[in-house]
Amino acid sequence: MKDKFEQKHEEINGYTQDKQPGEQHTMNPSPIIEDEDYMPGGKLKGKVALITGGDSGIGAATAILFAKEGADIAIAYYDEDTDAKQTLMRLTEIGVKALAYQHDLKKENHAQELINQVVKDFGKLNILVNNGAVQHPQDNFEDITKSQLQETFETNFFGMFYLSQAALPHLNKGDTIINTTSVTAYRGSAHLIDYSATKGAIVSFTRSLASALADKGIRVNGVAPGPIYTPLIPATFNAEKVENAGSETPLGRRGQPSENAPAYVYLASQDSTYVTGQVIHINGGDFMTS
Numbered sequence: 001m002k003d004k005f006e007q008k009h010e011e012i013n014g015y016t017q018d019k020q021p022g023e024q025h026t027m028n029p030s031p032i033i034e035d036e037d038y039m040p041g042g043k044l045k046g047k048v049a050l051i052t053g054g055d056s057g058i059g060a061a062t063a064i065l066f067a068k069e070g071a072d073i074a075i076a077y078y079d080e081d082t083d084a085k086q087t088l089m090r091l092t093e094i095g096v097k098a099l100a101y102q103h104d105l106k107k108e109n110h111a112q113e114l115i116n117q118v119v120k121d122f123g124k125l126n127i128l129v130n131n132g133a134v135q136h137p138q139d140n141f142e143d144i145t146k147s148q149l150q151e152t153f154e155t156n157f158f159g160m161f162y163l164s165q166a167a168l169p170h171l172n173k174g175d176t177i178i179n180t181t182s183v184t185a186y187r188g189s190a191h192l193i194d195y196s197a198t199k200g201a202i203v204s205f206t207r208s209l210a211s212a213l214a215d216k217g218i219r220v221n222g223v224a225p226g227p228i229y230t231p232l233i234p235a236t237f238n239a240e241k242v243e244n245a246g247s248e249t250p251l252g253r254r255g256q257p258s259e260n261a262p263a264y265v266y267l268a269s270q271d272s273t274y275v276t277g278q279v280i281h282i283n284g285g286d287f288m289t290s
């Protein structure tokens, strides 16, 4: 019998959305953001987490699981108000304090303002999840314009750099930073050359910052998803790619956001006290070096 993830994989036909960031509330079928079979264990009780891109997809799944583990949650997002409202409603239902913040990762001043506001609203910050990103697939390398290259790096890499710098004065021993990279950082991607380069930069940034912050007891790790069913996919790929995503992996299907979130819980919690500078691969079984 097929499990819920195999069934969901088969339900998805090709379709696209016409703007990026994409919208979760109009996805049909909906992604699996929350796995009802998950058993929380109070692993993040008393913590405050800020999750960029927390309105939808992997970020929303992580926000919900962190809340189930007892953390208060700040989600930051670009302009998808309906998704942010729905995620916030679910977080509040779970029973934690939760607030949403609109911001632009590309703007250096937004990073400082966001961190200041979160610390003012929650009193502290323990976990920073740098997860928001964009991608603009191109068939030809020559078609990547300077403005696309700038937008992709400013959003995916500069944004997390600024936020990590702004967050650092508030982080203490035992606190963590978790960065979302991608399988494309490791295997490359002919259609996502600029995007995969930002994801490679994130891997190096993660290792270097982990090394720099080790003596403070602040751990820095990453998660490298493979093909996951989120708004990013119909918002940026053509219908054929949306329909077939994940079929080429050893597990033969795409992943769901809920299948990524436990890795973030592990890296944020005391279960991973001897882990820093590492990346966990959630990609349906493709082997990646380190």
Ligand SMILES: NC(=O)C1=CN([C@@H]2O[C@H](COP(=O)(O)OP(=O)(O)OC[C@H]3O[C@@H](n4cnc5c(N)ncnc54)[C@H](O)[C@@H]3O)[C@@H](O)[C@H]2O)C=CC1
Pocket (backbone or CB within 6 Å): 021, 022, 052, 053, 054, 055, 056, 057, 058, 059, 076, 077, 078, 079, 080, 103, 104, 105, 106, 131, 132, 133, 134, 155, 180, 181, 182, 183, 224, 225, 226, 227, 228, 229, 230, 231, 232, 233
């Ligand atoms: N879905 C997939 O197959 C994969 C996703 N990833 C990564 O996972 C992370 C989360 O993406 P998904 O959950 O897939 O999609 P998503 O569309 O749910 O999340 C992307 C988020 O980025 C935020 N964002 C985009 N531009 C922004 C800006 N200028 N300022 C502030 N926020 C901005 C959006 O608000 C959105 O919440 C990204 O880093 C993505 O690169 C990595 C590998 C595979």
Ligand SMILES: CC(=O)C(C)=O
Pocket (backbone or CB within 6 Å): 135, 182, 183, 184, 225, 226, 227, 228, 232
């Ligand atoms: C968006 C992304 O990183 C993949 C693997 O599709």
